[in-house]
Amino acid sequence: xxxxxxxxxxxRGSDDPASHxxxxxxxxxxxxxxxxxxxxxxxxxxxxxxxxxxTQESGIPGAVLIRAIEPLDGLSAMKRLRPNVPxxxxxxxxxxxxxxxxxxxxxNEIDLTKAGPLxxxxxxxxxFKIARSTRVGITAGxxxxxxxxxxxxxxxxxx
DNA sequence: TCGAAGATTCTA
DNA sequence: AGAATCTTCGAA
Numbered sequence: 001x002x003x004x005x006x007x008x009x010x011x012r013g014s015d016d017p018a019s020h021x022x023x024x025x026x027x028x029x030x031x032x033x034x035x036x037x038x039x040x041x042x043x044x045x046x047x048x049x050x051x052x053x054x055t056q057e058s059g060i061p062g063a064v065l066i067r068a069i070e071p072l073d074g075l076s077a078m079k080r081l082r083p084n085v086p087x088x089x090x091x092x093x094x095x096x097x098x099x100x101x102x103x104x105x106x107x108n109e110i111d112l113t114k115a116g117p118l119x120x121x122x123x124x125x126x127x128f129k130i131a132r133s134t135r136v137g138i139t140a141g142x143x144x145x146x147x148x149x150x151x152x153x154x155x156x157x158x159x
Numbered sequence: 160t161c162g163a164a165g166a167t168t169c170t171a
Numbered sequence: 172a173g174a175a176t177c178t179t180c181g182a183a
Contacts, residue, residue, distance in 0.1 A: 009166070011166070018166070019166085020166075020179095023180085023181090026179075026180065027179085027180095028178085028179060028180080042166085042178090042179090043177080043178060043179090044165060044166075044167065044177090044178075044179090045165065045167045045168075045175080045176070045177080045178090046165095046167095046175070046176025046177040046178075047167070047168070047169095047175075047176060047177085048167050048168070050166060050167085052166085065166055067166085093167070093168070094166070094167075095167050095168060096167090096168075135166070136166075136167095137165085137166055137167065138165095138166060139164095139165090
């Protein structure tokens with residue numbers, strides 16, 4: 001299964017009240033304090049996993065939440081993991097895409113820069129316009145424009 | 160130990 | 172608009 005990342009949000013540490021790392025290190029958010037390029041996966045609302053990529057050097061919390069992807073390959077497998085769902089809504093949300101890609105906590109903290117069960121690579125050069133907005137689903141730090149998505153892409157989670 | 164909140168999703 | 176659902180965290 002393969003997909004193109006089309007929507008992300010940035011989270012930081014003590015200067016970002018919306019971040020899990022705002023109040024310091026805990027067992028859950030420990031990956032955010034690790035080396036950049038690793039997975040930070042958490043479980044929320046009793047049902048959903050969310051996938052982040054750590055961004056800062058070791059010791060400094062930071063992560064990017066993957067909010068939506070555009071399916072490229074393995075569409076049938078994704079549909080099997082999320083039955084009876086229209087194609088456009090298969091992966092257009094942080095909880096949806098982890099379900100469609102069978103991502104759970106067993107992949108927490110793995111290195112996403114190297115080939116493995118889950119990893120990220122740079123695709124062929126492509127030109128698109130990146131739009132930004134406030135982050136979704138948070139109650140603090142709502143003024144920051146730290147949500148980034150590909151303008152006009154049909155798989156972003158919201159208009 | 161307990162209670163409240165949550166980087167969501169689905170249904171009515 | 173509201174429920175579902177359970178883990179995590181911080182306070183007691």
